[in-house]
Amino acid sequence: MNSNNTQSSILIIGAGLCGSLLALRMAQRGYQVQLIEKRPDLREVHQDAGRSINLAFSDRGMKGIKRVGLEEEVKKLCIPMHGRMIHNLGAEPFMSNYSGRDNEYINSISRTDLNAMLLDACDKMDNIEIKYNLACKNVSLEEAKATFEDYTTKEQTTFSADVILGADGAGSSVRKSMFLNKNFLFSFSQDYLTHGYKELSIPPAENNGYRTFKNALHIWPRGEDMLIALPNLDGSFTVTLFLPYSDSDYCYDTLTTPEMVTEYFEKEFPDVLELIPNLAEEFFENPTGPLGTIKCSPWHCYGKNLILGDAAHAIVPFYGQGMNASFEDVAVFDDILDAHEGESWEAIFKAYEAARKPDTDAIANLAVDNFHEMKEHTASDLFQQKRKLEMAFEAEFPEDYHSKYSLVTFKEDIGYKEAKMRGRAQDKAILNLLDDGKLPDTLPLKEKLNIVNKETQDILHDDEVIGNL
Amino acid sequence: MNSNNTQSSILIIGAGLCGSLLALRMAQRGYQVQLIEKRPDLREVHQDAGRSINLAFSDRGMKGIKRVGLEEEVKKLCIPMHGRMIHNLGAEPFMSNYSGRDNEYINSISRTDLNAMLLDACDKMDNIEIKYNLACKNVSLEEAKATFEDYTTKEQTTFSADVILGADGAGSSVRKSMFLNKNFLFSFSQDYLTHGYKELSIPPAENNGYRTFKNALHIWPRGEDMLIALPNLDGSFTVTLFLPYSDSDYCYDTLTTPEMVTEYFEKEFPDVLELIPNLAEEFFENPTGPLGTIKCSPWHCYGKNLILGDAAHAIVPFYGQGMNASFEDVAVFDDILDAHEGESWEAIFKAYEAARKPDTDAIANLAVDNFHEMKEHTASDLFQQKRKLEMAFEAEFPEDYHSKYSLVTFKEDIGYKEAKMRGRAQDKAILNLLDDGKLPDTLPLKEKLNIVNKETQDILHDDEVIGNL
Numbered sequence: 001m002n003s004n005n006t007q008s009s010i011l012i013i014g015a016g017l018c019g020s021l022l023a024l025r026m027a028q029r030g031y032q033v034q035l036i037e038k039r040p041d042l043r044e045v046h047q048d049a050g051r052s053i054n055l056a057f058s059d060r061g062m063k064g065i066k067r068v069g070l071e072e073e074v075k076k077l078c079i080p081m082h083g084r085m086i087h088n089l090g091a092e093p094f095m096s097n098y099s100g101r102d103n104e105y106i107n108s109i110s111r112t113d114l115n116a117m118l119l120d121a122c123d124k125m126d127n128i129e130i131k132y133n134l135a136c137k138n139v140s141l142e143e144a145k146a147t148f149e150d151y152t153t154k155e156q157t158t159f160s161a162d163v164i165l166g167a168d169g170a171g172s173s174v175r176k177s178m179f180l181n182k183n184f185l186f187s188f189s190q191d192y193l194t195h196g197y198k199e200l201s202i203p204p205a206e207n208n209g210y211r212t213f214k215n216a217l218h219i220w221p222r223g224e225d226m227l228i229a230l231p232n233l234d235g236s237f238t239v240t241l242f243l244p245y246s247d248s249d250y251c252y253d254t255l256t257t258p259e260m261v262t263e264y265f266e267k268e269f270p271d272v273l274e275l276i277p278n279l280a281e282e283f284f285e286n287p288t289g290p291l292g293t294i295k296c297s298p299w300h301c302y303g304k305n306l307i308l309g310d311a312a313h314a315i316v317p318f319y320g321q322g323m324n325a326s327f328e329d330v331a332v333f334d335d336i337l338d339a340h341e342g343e344s345w346e347a348i349f350k351a352y353e354a355a356r357k358p359d360t361d362a363i364a365n366l367a368v369d370n371f372h373e374m375k376e377h378t379a380s381d382l383f384q385q386k387r388k389l390e391m392a393f394e395a396e397f398p399e400d401y402h403s404k405y406s407l408v409t410f411k412e413d414i415g416y417k418e419a420k421m422r423g424r425a426q427d428k429a430i431l432n433l434l435d436d437g438k439l440p441d442t443l444p445l446k447e448k449l450n451i452v453n454k455e456t457q458d459i460l461h462d463d464e465v466i467g468n469l
Numbered sequence: 470m471n472s473n474n475t476q477s478s479i480l481i482i483g484a485g486l487c488g489s490l491l492a493l494r495m496a497q498r499g500y501q502v503q504l505i506e507k508r509p510d511l512r513e514v515h516q517d518a519g520r521s522i523n524l525a526f527s528d529r530g531m532k533g534i535k536r537v538g539l540e541e542e543v544k545k546l547c548i549p550m551h552g553r554m555i556h557n558l559g560a561e562p563f564m565s566n567y568s569g570r571d572n573e574y575i576n577s578i579s580r581t582d583l584n585a586m587l588l589d590a591c592d593k594m595d596n597i598e599i600k601y602n603l604a605c606k607n608v609s610l611e612e613a614k615a616t617f618e619d620y621t622t623k624e625q626t627t628f629s630a631d632v633i634l635g636a637d638g639a640g641s642s643v644r645k646s647m648f649l650n651k652n653f654l655f656s657f658s659q660d661y662l663t664h665g666y667k668e669l670s671i672p673p674a675e676n677n678g679y680r681t682f683k684n685a686l687h688i689w690p691r692g693e694d695m696l697i698a699l700p701n702l703d704g705s706f707t708v709t710l711f712l713p714y715s716d717s718d719y720c721y722d723t724l725t726t727p728e729m730v731t732e733y734f735e736k737e738f739p740d741v742l743e744l745i746p747n748l749a750e751e752f753f754e755n756p757t758g759p760l761g762t763i764k765c766s767p768w769h770c771y772g773k774n775l776i777l778g779d780a781a782h783a784i785v786p787f788y789g790q791g792m793n794a795s796f797e798d799v800a801v802f803d804d805i806l807d808a809h810e811g812e813s814w815e816a817i818f819k820a821y822e823a824a825r826k827p828d829t830d831a832i833a834n835l836a837v838d839n840f841h842e843m844k845e846h847t848a849s850d851l852f853q854q855k856r857k858l859e860m861a862f863e864a865e866f867p868e869d870y871h872s873k874y875s876l877v878t879f880k881e882d883i884g885y886k887e888a889k890m891r892g893r894a895q896d897k898a899i900l901n902l903l904d905d906g907k908l909p910d911t912l913p914l915k916e917k918l919n920i921v922n923k924e925t926q927d928i929l930h931d932d933e934v935i936g937n938l
Contacts, residue, residue, distance in 0.1 A: 185661040185714075185759050185761075186659075186661075187658075187659060187660045187661050187761075188657075188658065188659055189656075189657065189658030189659075189660070189764075190655075190656060190657055190658070191656045191658070192654040192655075192656050245654075290654050292654075292656075295658075427935065428931065428934075428935050431934050431935055432931050432934050432935075435934045462897065462901050465897075465900050465901050465904045466896065466897050466900055466901075
């Protein structure tokens with residue numbers, strides 16, 4: 001039995017956000033860590049344009065960051081976003097806050113800056129060795145041996161360790177080796193949305209000012225399509241267009257000329273057109289990325305290999321939780337290591353998957369739901385009534401009400417699964433009560449809250465009767 | 470554009486149940502059909518033991534069979550099963566009917582006999598050419614060319630056609646070629662249950678009599694494990710054990726000696742032990758099969774390739790709908806060919822997937838749910854109360870009530886998706902009404918039905934408010 005103790009050597013594949021945080025925490029626990037990355041050191045090269053330059057960082061991400069003591073360093077990189085600035089066509093934009101509590105907001109953060117900060121911290125640890133430009137080609141899972149190809153020389157090298165932790169992202173080589181292994185059953189899914197994404201940019205105003213309101217996540221919901229924008233520290237915004245690949249008047253298949261792109265923006269996003277000087281150039285230079293969800297099980301095999309982060313559960317970006325979920329993985333794994341000290345790696349991996357997978361499955365589904373909410377519902381009346389009521393509940397009764405968004409994003413002490421279950425029941429309760437006219441304006445707010453809570457409990461109870469049958 | 474007309478040559482890969490029915494219908498429509506099968510002609514060889522020897526055949530399967538005019542031939546192979554005979558441990562078995570209407574029941578049928586009957590019918594068609602012992606190795610999707618390897622000579626041959634229809638089952642080569650193709654996004658999932666299945670057999674009594682009640686699907690529900698038995702025409706029953714692979718006192722990992730297998734059956738299935746004389750021998754000789762669900766999309770590509778049946782949507786066997794769904798595929802495809810006469814194959818394939826996929830997704834989920842219902846709930850009190858009430862509704866008001874089971878199994882005029890939505894809402898209504906004491910025995914049956922229908926409508930409406938938001 002491959003027993004877990006700090007003499008264990010650990011090979012971490014992937015030095016992205018998840019892998020570098022994981023390496024740091026494992027090194028702090030005393031393990032010998034080799035961290036191997038396919039790409040060059042991102043602190044030394046110019047970054048690719050058009051590949052999620054900034055991200056939403058919130059409480060679950062901070063939970064992981066706290067484990068390694070870097071909260072102050074991260075805060076310096078954060079731009080608070082207090083809500084969604086919703087730009088309906090032909091109307092004044094309005095702000096829809098993420099929470100009625102002032103201390104609850106999300107942040108825009110640069111992926112590169114955050115990753116560089118983590119790598120700087122890794123460099124300071126004597127027991128982490130980092131190698132770049134080595135792409136994992138395959139993993140001999142039974143032996144915990146991985147073969148890598150050098151980007152420049154194409155030379156192949158094999159590394160082995162007591163355990164391999166695969167943090168090698170949505171296209172994970174470790175996961176692929178598990179998929180191809182015929183000695184165990186591997187459940188796996190890859191699900192693509194009909195839409196792809198493309199990044200564009202709003203440049204800074206003079207003196208690094210912002211061309212539109214800084215402290216918000218901007219959304220231009222258009223039913224089937226959507227544009228969003230997140231602020232960067234230098235005054236620019238990273239804009240992302242979500243558009244169908246095909247089967248629509250305006251889609252990637254039809255937007256093939258600068259004229260068509262301009263026509264589309266003139267019609268759907270006239271206010272944005274003014275803010276993006278190089279629209280057509282960026283549209284055709286930047287890649288179109290797919291939006292996929294990956295789930296699988298088991299996450300581990302032979303008591304020697306485990307996948308974490310996007311490698312185990314890649315999700316679509318619409319809840320702003322991809323990186324937060326990966327960082328929370330590190331915190332959960334850290335807890336499991338505490339709880340199972342001295343036990344075998346197999347027992348640890350099993351306990352970790354059992355504890356974690358229900359939550360990552362939940363956030364995967366929530367993220368797909370939020371795609372529809374963002375592009376369609378943020379513009380709808382019933383939805384806006386619900387959000388206003390929830391903001392009022394949270395402001396007046398901050399201890400007694402948390403919307404689904406708050407449960408998912410800010411209540412890092414409960415898991416995604418519970419947040420999803422409670423949040424969906426609340427949404428169903430409020431929307432149906434509003435639809436049935438059972439929350440008239442004349443009712444005091446406290447009474448409305450009681451009615452919503454009662455209805456929510458009834459919904460959860462009815463579901464439980466079925467579930468437990 | 471690859472246009473659809475009866476001059477089109479069609480290559481069907483797989484001459485199992487779906488492929489042979491499809492070949493027959495396409496030939497009846499006038500197409501030139503090549504039908505290629507990996508295995509030998511099943512009419513000429515002895516069959517493998519332990520691989521779903523019999524199946525449940527019901528109305529949706531008959532819908533496909535009617536298209537080729539073979540209903541009388543099929544009926545000769547059918548053994549009606551009017552309900553579940555439930556064998557609780559230490560109690561007398563009791564019958565739980567599938568419907569309160571006398572004309573609604575399912576049938577046990579031999580996979581081999583049914584397939585042979587379809588191949589006999591194919592042999593009579595001048596425009597079907599069947600080849601055996603040719604395993605598909607890969608498909609050049611853009612060119613509609615498939616390469617096959619001869620089982621005996623290992624020689625490779627390539628066949629091409631205007632369109633390829635992949636009916637090559639859960640392990641489909643056509644689907645694998647689509648999965649590996651990088652020119653389009655392919656959503657795919659394979660999901661395994663924690664349980665595997667193993668087939669055993671109860672031999673005939675003297676003079677081809679039956680050792681237990683003939684006209685039922687027998688279930689021995691044991692919470693985590695389950696045994697079922699379906700009758701064969703020769704007096705035998707095919708028994709299937711559903712047991713976890715691991716992490717249980719009795720599981721495939723622990724049942725490694727004849728003594729352990731006998732101990733397990735003595736404890737859990739003492740009445741069955743008497744009926745299976747060669748238990749240990751069969752247990753160790755027959756393979757353990759996985760229970761997986763496969764979903765994917767798109768089902769077609771380049772306007773030249775389409776997958777149908779298990780190749781597109783393999784499901785677990787617990788609703789008895791695997792073969793029925795595949796036969797219904799042929800009926801739906803036949804309707805689409807009528808509705809889109811003269812249009813391109815691409816338009817036909819798109820219309821077919823749009824019409825059919827929501828239904829096959831629904832039956833996949835229903836089948837997994839039914840696994841839990843069969844092994845756990847058939848033994849529960851609340852569930853039995855619900856079933857009794859539903860039987861009474863169906864017997865007294867045959868036009869006004871159809872249980873979820875009836876909607877899925879016998880109402881072949883509605884799709885699986887609608888059956889699932891209505892059926893689940895009814896289940897939720899009845900179970901919660903029973904649990905809340907709102908259907909007391911003193912109420913007349915008609916009034917109970919009204920209450921159930923009202924509650925069902927409310928549930929559907931509440932879900933609609935959320936869904937449409």
